[in-house]
Amino acid sequence: MTPSQIRPHARTPGLPVASTALFLDFDGTLAPIARRPTEIENNPSLNELLRQAQLNLHGRLALVSGRDIGVIDRMIEGAATCVAGEHGLQRRTPHGEVQSLAAHPSLPDAMEAFAAMARAHKGLVVEHKSASVALHYRLAPSAEEAVLDLAERVSASTGLTLQAGSMVVELRSPGPDKGAALRAYMAEVPFRGATPIFIGDDLTDEAAFEAAESFGGFGVIVGERRPTRAQYRIAGPPRVLDWISRSLESSLFEPGDLRWEG
Incomplete structure (x- = not known):
């Protein structure tokens, strides 16, 4: 929509x-x-x-x-x-x-991918949820392009739904x-x-x-x-x-x- x-x-x-x-x-x-x-x-x-x-x-x-x-x-x-x-x-x-x-079976893979990027970029914040994971870049706006690129690649490889928000990107179980x-x-x-x-x-x-x-x-x-x-x-x-x-x-x-x- x-x-x-x-x-x-x-x-x-x-x-x-x-x-x-x-x-x-x-x-x-x-x-x-x-x-x-x-x-x-x-x-x-x-x-x-x-x-x-x-x-x-x-x-x-x-x-x-x-x-x-x-x-x-x-x-x-x-x-x-x-x-x-x-x-x-x-x-x-x-x-x-x-x-x-229920959480998508590939959610742990997405969590690890977001965690790895957060370790590499100061200011990125990972938010773990029961059926999704979010990566906040409000404190690291210069990382936006890299964050969105990673999220798109992980979504394509796992089938998780990509959902963009205000200075945040989320990979969620389809539903x-x-x-x-x-x-x-x-x-x-x-x-x-x-x-x-x-x-x-x-x-x-x-x-x-x-x-x-x-x-x-x-x-x-x-x-x-x-x-x-x-x-x-x-x-x-x-x-x-x-x-x-x-x-x-x-x-x-x-x-x-x-x-x-x-």
């Missing part, structure tokens, strides 16, 4: 909280991007907002992240029941059942993406029949923007302007939290508050 061109500000009616499902990415959306994946700390104000959203939305809240479910749980201190991890390869249902895809995770939630109570909003910042969120739109909802991209399937844009995590808070207070998710220029 290729993102569309940057869209002009659309005029979408406000969505009542009583009939909305809210899907949220974490890094770059609810929390600023950290230099290293391990450097993000718990935010009590964020977690209290998530608890309030969980209550007001009657459970129609899900975090859909590239991180492992266990990592998200520790950061949000259990504020949300529904969490999808590893871009959809893991998913905890509204009933608390965790569904996880569901964030769009598939949103669709799975929308087939379940209490999400079924609601109108979804997905808020995210990265290329990995594009499938979820498309999925939200297919259910009559919309996507909100966080950060800089770029080609996207999202219909709205918001400047950064503090604005995201403010918009969610105001929407819960007014019982209306008003997209008119969002501007491409904001």
Whole structure:
């Protein structure tokens, strides 16, 4: 799926909280991007907002992240029941059942290849997950070409899915993406029949923007302007939290508050 061109500000009616499902990415959306994946700390104000959203939305809240479910749980201190991890390869249902895809047999080879490159380039950070492995180059931007070349070669030789993000490349076991995770939630109570909003910042969120739109909802991209399937844009995590808070207070998710220029 290729993102569309940057869209002009659309005029979408406000969505009542009583009939909305809210899907949220974490890094770059609810929390600023950290230099290293391990450097993000718990935010009590964020977690209290998530608890309030969980209550007001009657459970129609899900975090859909590239991180492992266990990592998200520790950061949000259990504020949300529904969490999808590893871009959809893991998913905890509204009933608390965790569904996880088995790791591809070639994943250890990819982990070793990334580890070897990290040893050779100062600043590269390897993030190990249950069914995927990521190589972050935010602290070593000059290594981008070498990182992408390695990831493409390993993907071609192993059958692992190559997924690029913001200053990160990931090799993941083939399987569901964030769009598939949103669709799975929308087939379940209490999400079924609601109108979804997905808020995210990265290329990995594009499938979820498309999925939200297919259910009559919309996507909100966080950060800089770029080609996207999202219909709205918001400047950064503090604005995201403010918009969610105001929407819960007014019982209306008003997209008119969002501007491409904001």
